[in-house]
Amino acid sequence: MSRAPLSRACAALLRRDLVLAWRQRGDIALPVLYALIVATLFPFALGPDLALLQRIAGGVVLLTVLLAMLLALDGLFRGDLEDGSLEQLVLSPQPLAPMLGMKILAHWLTTALPLIVIAPLLASLLHLPAAAMPALLLALLLATPLVSLLGAVLVALTAGTRRSGMLLALMLLPLCVPVMIFAAGALAAAQQGLPWTAPIAWLGAALALAVVLAPLACAAALRIALDA
Amino acid sequence: MSTWIPLWLHRLGSPPTFYAFAGRLRPWAIGLALLLGIVALYGGLVLAPPDRYQGDDYRIIFIHVPSAWMSLFIYAVMGVASFVALVWRIKLAEVVAMESAPVGAAFTFITLATGSLWGERMWGTWWTWDARLTSELVLLFLYLGVIGLYHAFEDRRQGARAAGFLAIVGVVNVPIVHFSVKWWNTLHQGSTVNLFGQSHIAGDMLWPLLTMMLATKCYYVASLCGRARADLLALEGGKDWVRRIAAGEAR
Numbered sequence: 001m002s003r004a005p006l007s008r009a010c011a012a013l014l015r016r017d018l019v020l021a022w023r024q025r026g027d028i029a030l031p032v033l034y035a036l037i038v039a040t041l042f043p044f045a046l047g048p049d050l051a052l053l054q055r056i057a058g059g060v061v062l063l064t065v066l067l068a069m070l071l072a073l074d075g076l077f078r079g080d081l082e083d084g085s086l087e088q089l090v091l092s093p094q095p096l097a098p099m100l101g102m103k104i105l106a107h108w109l110t111t112a113l114p115l116i117v118i119a120p121l122l123a124s125l126l127h128l129p130a131a132a133m134p135a136l137l138l139a140l141l142l143a144t145p146l147v148s149l150l151g152a153v154l155v156a157l158t159a160g161t162r163r164s165g166m167l168l169a170l171m172l173l174p175l176c177v178p179v180m181i182f183a184a185g186a187l188a189a190a191q192q193g194l195p196w197t198a199p200i201a202w203l204g205a206a207l208a209l210a211v212v213l214a215p216l217a218c219a220a221a222l223r224i225a226l227d228a
Numbered sequence: 229m230s231t232w233i234p235l236w237l238h239r240l241g242s243p244p245t246f247y248a249f250a251g252r253l254r255p256w257a258i259g260l261a262l263l264l265g266i267v268a269l270y271g272g273l274v275l276a277p278p279d280r281y282q283g284d285d286y287r288i289i290f291i292h293v294p295s296a297w298m299s300l301f302i303y304a305v306m307g308v309a310s311f312v313a314l315v316w317r318i319k320l321a322e323v324v325a326m327e328s329a330p331v332g333a334a335f336t337f338i339t340l341a342t343g344s345l346w347g348e349r350m351w352g353t354w355w356t357w358d359a360r361l362t363s364e365l366v367l368l369f370l371y372l373g374v375i376g377l378y379h380a381f382e383d384r385r386q387g388a389r390a391a392g393f394l395a396i397v398g399v400v401n402v403p404i405v406h407f408s409v410k411w412w413n414t415l416h417q418g419s420t421v422n423l424f425g426q427s428h429i430a431g432d433m434l435w436p437l438l439t440m441m442l443a444t445k446c447y448y449v450a451s452l453c454g455r456a457r458a459d460l461l462a463l464e465g466g467k468d469w470v471r472r473i474a475a476g477e478a479r
Contacts, residue, residue: 160390174370
């Protein structure tokens with residue numbers, strides 16, 4: 001059996017996932033709305049004090065985006081698992097890890113990218129100083145793929161179980177601690193007018209590592225979870 | 229190198245052999261744990277002199293530090309056992325990894341609870357977002373995640389493999405968390421007892437600490453033996469050797 005080149009298979013899978021997401025455009029809006037609502041609830045809970053909101057704005061936006069991604073991650077493999085196409089992907093002659101990498105990329109493009117686009121809006125709702133905005137966007141650009149990659153490994157592990165939502169939070173949040181620390185560190189430094197490239201560089205290093213390792217781990221985890 | 233050690237280890241991997249071996253080992257481990265624990269507590273609470281700055285409050289160290297060591301040690305055991313289980317698919321390794329998790333979580337909880345009591349006396353606060361405290365808390369969450377994932381599967385062996393994979397991911401993550409939170413915020417003192425090089429602790433205080441460490445190790449072995457035996461019986465429910473044991477119990 002001759003098999004198609006890997007790049008063609010990757011492109012086909014990416015296109016398929018993006019088309020599927022586009023056909024259900026409403027689902028793309030849901031994490032965005034969720035993040036918007038959570039961010040607007042913070043001033044109600046803490047009071048509309050400008051100085052306080054300015055201080056916490058960066059952290060609130062990071063946390064809101066993380067939680068919205070956590071909710072969306074649950075659906076990463078669900079549709080494919082239910083109609084059996086995930087098993088076909090595992091059985092296909094192409095190596096599984098790059099295929100899953102493409103699925104993660106498609107998922108990041110459809111859930112995290114809209115969140116990054118509205119992040120400046122969320123931040124200005126909470127009066128984040130404009131000087132910290134580049135740091136926020138850069139931190140989100142590096143932190144959200146990291147969360148997607150780490151989350152995908154865990155979602156793959158829970159693919160064989162029925163109640164996975166809360167479990168995913170329990171497993172993912174400890175793994176996100178370093179991501180959170182460095183992203184928030186960059187923001188805090190930017191808000192105080194200090195140089196903030198070091199934590200961003202750490203995030204970039206972690207992302208480089210995760211891009212290589214996470215799809216492999218995800219493939220191994222998926223084989224374990226589907227091996228019934 | 230004689231061949232009986234690998235051979236013996238190979239045999240020990242079979243559930244009925246391990247069941248009998250753990251049954252014989254367990255009473256000894258419990259006895260040794262109790263004995264060493266009592267000696268260590270007597271040495272730590274009665275014989276050791278009060279600390280110059282902390283008075284008698286420091287004596288909680290004899291529970292706190294051995295528990296903290298055990299929380300990391302058991303995680304390491306769990307990681308190694310999970311690795312063995314995933315690579316060679318040894319049933320016993322899965323059982324050891326999954327039955328270690330609750331014991332390790334208990335030790336982590338004890339570390340956090342005693343640390344918070346100690347912190348209240350010394351730092352004037354029950355909890356602070358310090359590097360070591362935070363990484364210990366993350367360790368507790370990792371343990372809980374492993375336990376939760378194990379129980380989420382209907383098939384126990386599949387659950388053990390998935391949770392074992394999570395444990396290995398955690399092994400990679402624990403140092404990263406540790407160094408990132410250290411960079412973030414530090415209040416806790418550095419290590420006092422060093423395996424290599426000079427320890428900054430008086431001999432009168434060191435020996436009860438090390439004895440307690442041995443006691444907690446023995447307790448872990450005893451607890452693991454008991455838990456693994458129960459788990460093996462449940463896992464191997466329909467097999468002949470379990471039926472023979474059940475028939476023996478009934479008679």
